[in-house]
Amino acid sequence: MRRTLIPILALLIWIQMAGCRLTVRNNLGLNRIWFYDNSSAQTDFDSSFLTAANFITLHADGSYTRDLGIFDYGKWKFNGAAIVFISHTGKVSIYRMRYGWPDQLALLSTRGKLADFTGQPSSFSSPNDDPFILANNQWRIPAIHKETDREIANRLINHFHFWEMYFSWGLKDNVELLDVRNTPTLLTIYGNGVVLKSFKQLPDEWKNYFFDEGDCRKANDMIDHIFDIHKVQIHSHSNRFELYISIFQQLQSALQ
Numbered sequence: 001m002r003r004t005l006i007p008i009l010a011l012l013i014w015i016q017m018a019g020c021r022l023t024v025r026n027n028l029g030l031n032r033i034w035f036y037d038n039s040s041a042q043t044d045f046d047s048s049f050l051t052a053a054n055f056i057t058l059h060a061d062g063s064y065t066r067d068l069g070i071f072d073y074g075k076w077k078f079n080g081a082a083i084v085f086i087s088h089t090g091k092v093s094i095y096r097m098r099y100g101w102p103d104q105l106a107l108l109s110t111r112g113k114l115a116d117f118t119g120q121p122s123s124f125s126s127p128n129d130d131p132f133i134l135a136n137n138q139w140r141i142p143a144i145h146k147e148t149d150r151e152i153a154n155r156l157i158n159h160f161h162f163w164e165m166y167f168s169w170g171l172k173d174n175v176e177l178l179d180v181r182n183t184p185t186l187l188t189i190y191g192n193g194v195v196l197k198s199f200k201q202l203p204d205e206w207k208n209y210f211f212d213e214g215d216c217r218k219a220n221d222m223i224d225h226i227f228d229i230h231k232v233q234i235h236s237h238s239n240r241f242e243l244y245i246s247i248f249q250q251l252q253s254a255l256q
Contacts, residue, residue, distance in 0.1 A: 030058050031059060033119065034056045035053075036052060036054040036117055037118045045109045051179075053179050055067055056068070065133065067140065074088045093110060095107040103119045104117070122169075131162055136161060139156070139162065142210075142211075147211060153222060155210075156255055157252050160251045163185075164245055171242065184206040186202060186223060188201075196223050226255070231254040233250065
């Protein structure tokens with residue numbers, strides 16, 4: 001009897017493992033938003049220290065956006081053992097999968113560093129509702145020339161639209177906790193509103209999006225002026241995400 005049970009048990013285990021491999025091979029479960037899991041110390045991943053705001057978004061159409069210290073976008077594929085990123089610049093990065101479960105993903109960087117990611121739901125009725133698509137992250141692409149006032153305003157509008165879609169996603173998909181401390185921005189987000197950071201408080205990542213210090217200061221001055229003339233009204237909301245959505249919608253309107 002024991003001789004019979006052992007092969008059957010081994011067969012069942014093999015079937016389950018094959019099923020897991022098949023799921024990953026067909027990309028099922030990978031098409032979602034993956035945030036760096038910073039439950040442990042920050043990870044040096046390809047020369048960048050990651051925070052809870054760093055992400056990889058793998059879309060079903062084969063496109064991706066990611067911010068692992070530097071914002072990037074392009075095409076991706078899974079080769080059975082690793083995720084292959086083909087950047088819009090032509091650079092190819094291969095991150096081997098250490099393991100992949102429905103909500104957990106561990107990747108080895110090209111330098112052999114391990115980073116854990118946690119998957120989040122991403123059921124968008126329209127691609128434009130996805131806060132992490134390229135169209136909603138133009139503000140992360142560094143300027144290649146000195147920008148006009150209109151171009152700086154458009155960069156800010158795109159940035160605030162990202163935040164609007166970010167909190168709209170959290171509200172719709174009932175995401176319990178959204179990181180608001182680590183995304184590069186000129187605002188500090190509190191439980192009851194937002195505050196403009198002084199120039200000295202701005203993170204380097206945010207400053208680097210602008211062509212020079214003058215353009216970065218001008219962006220701060222634009223928002224300072226909007227706050228000074230009280231164009232943003234703080235209304236009572238039953239949900240903090242609704243409050244933030246209202247604030248960022250008003251900021252976009254004020255910059256039009």
